[in-house]
Amino acid sequence: MLDDYQNHLEDEKRQFIANQDKTTSFECEFQVGDKVIFTNEYGVSFNNIHVTGFVKPDEVMYGRFIYLDYSCYWFASMLSSLKRQEPTVLACEDAVKQAKMEHDKYLEENPSKRVLCDDTITPFSGAMKILGFTAVLKNGCSILRKCPDKECGKTSSTLYKKGENQYYACPHCKKIEHIS
Numbered sequence: 001m002l003d004d005y006q007n008h009l010e011d012e013k014r015q016f017i018a019n020q021d022k023t024t025s026f027e028c029e030f031q032v033g034d035k036v037i038f039t040n041e042y043g044v045s046f047n048n049i050h051v052t053g054f055v056k057p058d059e060v061m062y063g064r065f066i067y068l069d070y071s072c073y074w075f076a077s078m079l080s081s082l083k084r085q086e087p088t089v090l091a092c093e094d095a096v097k098q099a100k101m102e103h104d105k106y107l108e109e110n111p112s113k114r115v116l117c118d119d120t121i122t123p124f125s126g127a128m129k130i131l132g133f134t135a136v137l138k139n140g141c142s143i144l145r146k147c148p149d150k151e152c153g154k155t156s157s158t159l160y161k162k163g164e165n166q167y168y169a170c171p172h173c174k175k176i177e178h179i180s
């Protein structure tokens, strides 16, 4: 439970982020929501940081124009202190093989179900289950989004949870992103 003071701080943060510009006229490869690695002036890096917004052009000081969702959310960062955080590839080959075998066996026993299955997505979701991930459903459907990997870019990156954590995982390139 958050007490009143913590609620107040959360409100302040939400309001501050809501007032940030959501696009910028400065040259910048990042957009709101992008996941970055932030390196502070002592050379310490932080993962899983998101871009929340941009400083209004006439308020930019010392080239700091990108706001992040970390503890100093009100203190904008320079472009040079950010690096895009690329998703990692999930080591799931054995689980995919196992899921494929189970899937083929199922198809053999239920030939009429062929149309419901896909050779990539179905074995991958089976593999995720074997690895302990559960698909997050909304109204009974998977939650999908575009894969952030530029070369892949397919729109079937799927939301999963494992324990307290949530991930998007792409059945095509097997890239997995830790969301929260």
Ligand SMILES: [Zn+2]
Binding pocket: 147, 148, 149, 152, 153, 154, 170, 171, 172, 173, 174, 175
């Ligand atoms: Zn992908």
